[in-house]
Amino acid sequence: MTMSLVSILELRHLRTLAALHETGSVSRAAKRVHLTQSALSHQIKALQSHYGLSIIQRRGQAVELTDAGKHLVALAGKVLEEIQATERGLAKMSQQATGSLRIALECHTCFDWLMPLMDAFRQHWPDVELDLVSGFHSDPVKLLEEGGADVVIGSEHKRRRGIVNHPLFRFEILAVLAPEHPLRRKRILHAADFANETLITYPVPEDRIDLILNVLKPADIHPERRTAELTVAILQLVASRRGVAALPSWGLKNYVDHDYVIARRISTHGLWSDLYASTLTETASRPYLRDFLTTARNTCFATLDGIIPLE
Amino acid sequence: MTMSLVSILELRHLRTLAALHETGSVSRAAKRVHLTQSALSHQIKALQSHYGLSIIQRRGQAVELTDAGKHLVALAGKVLEEIQATERGLAKMSQQATGSLRIALECHTCFDWLMPLMDAFRQHWPDVELDLVSGFHSDPVKLLEEGGADVVIGSEHKRRRGIVNHPLFRFEILAVLAPEHPLRRKRILHAADFANETLITYPVPEDRIDLILNVLKPADIHPERRTAELTVAILQLVASRRGVAALPSWGLKNYVDHDYVIARRISTHGLWSDLYASTLTETASRPYLRDFLTTARNTCFATLDGIIPLE
DNA sequence: TTTTGATATGAATTCTATTCATTAATATTT
DNA sequence: AAATATTAATGAATAGAATTCATATCAAAA
Structure with missing residues (x-):
């Protein structure tokens, strides 16, 4: 040889x-x-x-x-x-290095990885106006079309003229329990297990919560809900036994390792969710957007555990 | 766009x-x-x-x-x-970084570019035994086959089993004259112009001198010859009007720029010569040999004026 | 043992880089 | 100025190589 x-x-x-x-x-x-x-x-x-x-x-x-x-x-x-x-x-030389990148987040937990990413982005593209569009938006696609945001990070949107869904990654949503919670014995939780629990979620409508939409509602189970804005607040509530939550696996590692909470799979094959970045077709071709997407994927795959590529 | x-x-x-x-x-x-x-x-x-x-x-x-x-x-x-x-x-990891690279030179002028190259090579391949096989060799191919050298740098050798000719580059051979030489008026020199000149060459047989082989002999012109070992010695003799020489264009630039000598094209389309590095087939696959060849080409194309790629 | 998930491999296919053949443009020579 | 020789650009055809498809192999888990 x-x-x-x-x-x-x-x-x-x-x-x-x-x-x-x-x-x-x-x-x-x-x-x-x-x-x-x-x-x-x-x-x-x-x-x-x-x-x-x-x-x-x-x-x-x-x-x-x-x-x-x-x-x-x-x-x-x-x-x-x-x-x-x-x-x-x-890209700078071709004068395509200016514009705006206003990011709307459908996925609250994404703050975790978005912040360092935005810092890096600001370094690379000093002339792009970078912003986070805060608050809840009932129709994110309209937000794009009306120019209120340039990217929406969240679940896939129905195919629509002028809108592109850029796949980011697939991640697992795990149930989060207090370490002494009775359900700790079960390796896998099913819909019925949530019947008598209080579900702690971000303050968004039911149809934006995968656990409810894909697991509980089909089983006709409607647990109580309580909301909190921040991930740490949710975890705090779970740890102090005010209820259970369902969160992306990657954000949990630290808390689980420190026995602050425990995490369990939901349903036999797990509850998985796909994350996309949606933009207007027009925006999709901008170099800085492309760069944002690739570095987003790169840093996510490098730093977040247990996520898998899409498509 | x-x-x-x-x-x-x-x-x-x-x-x-x-x-x-x-x-x-x-x-x-x-x-x-x-x-x-x-x-x-x-x-x-x-x-x-x-x-x-x-x-x-x-x-x-x-x-x-x-x-x-x-x-x-x-x-x-x-x-x-x-x-x-x-x-x-x-290459080092695959234990192909040891061996010997003994270089035999058919082309005396090649010393010019070979020396710095050898220095670089020594840095890159400390465990390869690097050497120059000096002196004139009547049958360089035999030298390869008998293990006296690993590479011969010179003209192409007839196709032969077990021998590979690696093309290096094509270069022009120019006539070199003293600045006051009568032939300075002519832009291009032809065979006849050499009839009454003394030709100063390296000490090698006639059939190794392109000017004689390809220009003078066909025209049945046999000028006097005088030899010198080193390029500078030849140039010194030319400058002091002891005769004319024919040397690769690249080595002349400095001397011509300083009006030490002048250079003229030989025959209408110029006298060109092709330089090859020949090895055994076996040697050809060694990583350090490949590296030697590519860096040889790279540095030559970067530093020598007027040479053109082969093949 | 059986099954499952993951990798290796040879043949077929698809894709795309390269060549071919030609045109256009620029420089050089007569 | 005209003619010739260089050099680059372009579209269509080709050839070559990377990828896929269909299987085989292998290790681990059930």
Whole structure:
């Protein structure tokens, strides 16, 4: 096994390697770069035989990067970042670096990852007017159309002329209980388990709460509700046994690790929700929006546990 | 004209841009990356419409990089170097970073560019035994086969089993005259012009001297010869009117600029020579040899004027 | 053991980069 | 000035390679 005569390495390979590193699995990485698992397998094989080195190693079920793989991943990180940077530079030169990015949040918990992202964005695009559109909005699509916001982050919106849904990621919603809660024995909670509980939610209508919409309502179960604005407030209420909540898995890790609350799967295969960023078609082509989306995905996949790529 | 939704940039584009920067012309760059001029035109067009910016600008006959183009070239430089570096690292990991590189020179003038190259090589491949095989060798191919050298740098050798000719570049051989030499009036020298001159050459047989082999002998002209070991010695003899010489154009620039000697084209379309690096097939696949060849080409194209890519 | 989830592999296919053939434009030569 | 030689751009055709499809293989969990 020896190297071939010219370098076959392309950015595509580096993008794959980066995804592989982030996801720790070939099939997840494939989703991440919008290719099939087979395509990645072939890519990896080509690289391996090119360099005469194995890049990944099967450790039981999971794949692990070898030393060589880690070198290439490090390269990928550097190179892809440099490319992003110069592409931002080019966007500035083509005078497409100005405009506004007013973000409306349908998903309250998303504050968690949005804040650091917005900081980074401000650095990269100093001339884009960045804002958070606060408050609840009954019709976010109308908000986009009327120019009240440039992006809505939330669930998918029905296909509609002039509106694009950019997939972000899929995440699991877990039930959150006080550590001493009687339901702690059950590994998985079902609709019936919520019958006599108080459900603590963000102050939004029922049809915006996945647990109610997809689990409780179909089972004709209508627990009491109590609302709180902030995630920490909800968790505080749960911990002090005022009720139970349902929150994205990623935001819970710290609290669960410190035994402040416990988390349980909802229904057999879990309650999953898909997150999208919706914009006008017009807005979708702006470089800074594209940059916002890719860095949003990148940082989310890098920092949030248990999320999976969409599409 | 707006950006498309995902980055289409690949290393191929960066390699093209780098070549474009080095050569200053689409067709020369095409040769450099072993593609057609058309292919590069299409690549450039794709990039331009992708970024909504022009990358090159036609300044009369020559193409010039725009600001955007320069940014991309800068990126290319950085990225391609980083890739080379990690590929060296990988070669080390696959234990293909040891061995020997003994260089035999058929082309005396090549010392000029070989020395700095060897210094760089030593840095990159500390565990490869690097050497110059000095002296004249009547049968360089045999030298390879018998293990006396690992690379021979010189003209192409006849196709032979087990031997590979790696093309380096094509260069022009110019006649060198003292500034006051009577032939200075002529823009182009022909065989007859050499009839009454003393020809100053390196101490090698006639059939290794392109001027004699391709120009003088066919015209049945046999000037006197005098030899010198070093390029500077030859130039010194020429300057002091002991005769004329024929040397690669690239090594002359400094001396011509300082009016130490003058240079003239030989025959209507010039006397051109092709430079190759020949190795055993076995040696050709070694990573350090490949690295040596690519950096040789890179530094030559970057530093030597008037050379053109082969094949 | 059976089943499930994940990866590897060869063949087929689809896609897209490259070449081919030509036109247009610019420079050089006669 | 006309003619010739270079050089780049462009659309259509081609060739090549990356991806998908369909399976096989493998490890872990039930």
